[in-house]
Amino acid sequence: MDQLITFVQNHPGLFVALAVVVVLLVANEIHGNLAGGKRLTALEAVRFINDRDPVIIDLRNAADFKRGHLLNAVNAPFAKFDEYVGQFRDKTRPVLLYCALGTMGSSVAEKLRKQGYAEVYPLRGGINAWLMNSLPVTVK
Structure with a gap:
């Protein structure tokens, strides 16, 4: 404890x-939980x-989606999401959202919640977290 105090002083x-x-x-964690609900x-x-x-x-762009995505995922890029929401x-039906890092x-x-979707859950850490857990992706 003395070393910590010395470090802080120095x-x-x-x-x-x-x-x-x-x-x-x-x-950031508090804001994410309040704004985006449970991740x-x-x-x-x-x-x-x-x-x-x-x-x-x-939510990634089409090129990233083609390199690998979750099985049965639909590509709706964040930049043009409003065009795809229809x-x-x-x-x-519940919705699972993901991007590269989990930020979008x-x-x-x-x-989506404001538009009346009952259950919407973002993936914490995005596809990078998915891959870090050695979970499968597909290119089909």
């Missing part, structure tokens, strides 16, 4: 920077897909 700038980063990370981890998403048969929407008519899913989830 390096106040680093300690303040660490505190700011921690506060921003916590604020599923990759392993929760596997169970969700197996149990609930959701509509799976890939494809998803059944508002009672919350805003699209909020938009």
Whole structure:
């Protein structure tokens, strides 16, 4: 404990920077949960897909989608999402959203909820989290 106090006294700038980063990370998580509702981890998403048969929407661009995506996913790029939303008519069916890093899913989830979709869940960490858990993707 004495070493920590000495470090803080000798390096106040680093300690303040660490505190700011921690506060921003916590604020980001809180904002994501408030704005985008519950976000599923990759392993929760596997169970969700197996149990609930959701509509799976890939928010990445078409080139990234062709390189690999979740099985049965529909590509609806984030930049043009409003053009694609009409494809998803059944508002009672659950929806799983994902992008590359998990940053865009919350805003699209909020938009879909406002349009009356009952259950919308972004994938925390996006397809990168999916791949880091060694889960399969397809190119078909």
